[in-house]
Amino acid sequence: MADAHVTAVPVAHQFDDFEQQTNADTFGMWLFLATEVLFFGGLFCGYSLYRNLYFDAFTAGSHLLKVKYGAFYTVLLICSSLTMALGVRSAQLRRRTALTIYLILTWIMGFAFVYIKLRYEWYGDYLEGLAPAVNWAPSRESMEMINHFHAAVPHVALFFIFYFCMTGLHALHMIVGVGLLTTLLIFTRQGKVTGGNYNWVEIVGLYWHFVDIVWIFLFPLLYLIGGRYV
């Protein structure tokens, strides 16, 4: 309790001091992220297995996705991770205005990610007949690509099931992240963050960066792997 600002921070009764509370909160988020690694891990494991079994089909499926979308999302998420990290820094320095601006920027990029993914990419895949169980009717061009790799059509459908499940679970995490950012913005506006527990920003930041890391692996695995040259 050496610093003046620390005394102003509410410390829950089970903790000795603010530092212990901060460490416990942060540790809790890391523990949650460890379970998230295994949550996504199941899908990554299934993906690796079937990619090895049906290698040609997964390569063909990858070629049917549009790299421009994947690359755009990656850049968007890296930008949002930067603004989130700068937001955490502003929270550490108790700069409320800067924090608000960084949180809003992160929010916009998070929302844009989900909106563009659902409205344009997924809807585009659906219209192209690349959505298994919903609208699975690959076009002539898609069939030419599938035949080029000598892939079996049902196995390409399996690739698309992995694509929708993995990006879907990721998009769900993005929606949760945008919700957390909204809460954080309300708290910041009420002065509960810069005048109180700034560590909330750090914790939401950890979650946000984790979701970014998941995409860092999804991008090459779904859009690039095996090469895009034909």
Add this chain to the structure above:
Amino acid sequence: MSEHVLPKKLYFAVFLSLIVLTAITTGVAFIDLGPFNTVVALVIAVIKASLVVLFFMHLKYQTGMTRVVIVAALLWLAVLIGITMSDVFTRHWTEHGKAWQRGSVILPDRSTGSTALRLPGRA
């Protein structure tokens, strides 16, 4: 740990590295490197993830217990993927395993595109 305020320059340097690595990994995908396309893509992804964890997530200033949790998560992920792979891809090493493989995994039939389950003892 939150008292360690990192300079803005560092965040921008990490950001730039991530963008450059994204450009490299996207560019390399259009060059034919054979099996090394996969290797390069994954190595770059691991480097990018490490940058995010080290600098954006402040791994340096986390407690020792947090580091144990991170190592544990990666270890269990390795167990999950490693044991699944070593199971499925070594089944054909024995006769017993081959029969098990035929009955359990839908193998591609290139001639017809059929994925009908091919059980042992059936044509």
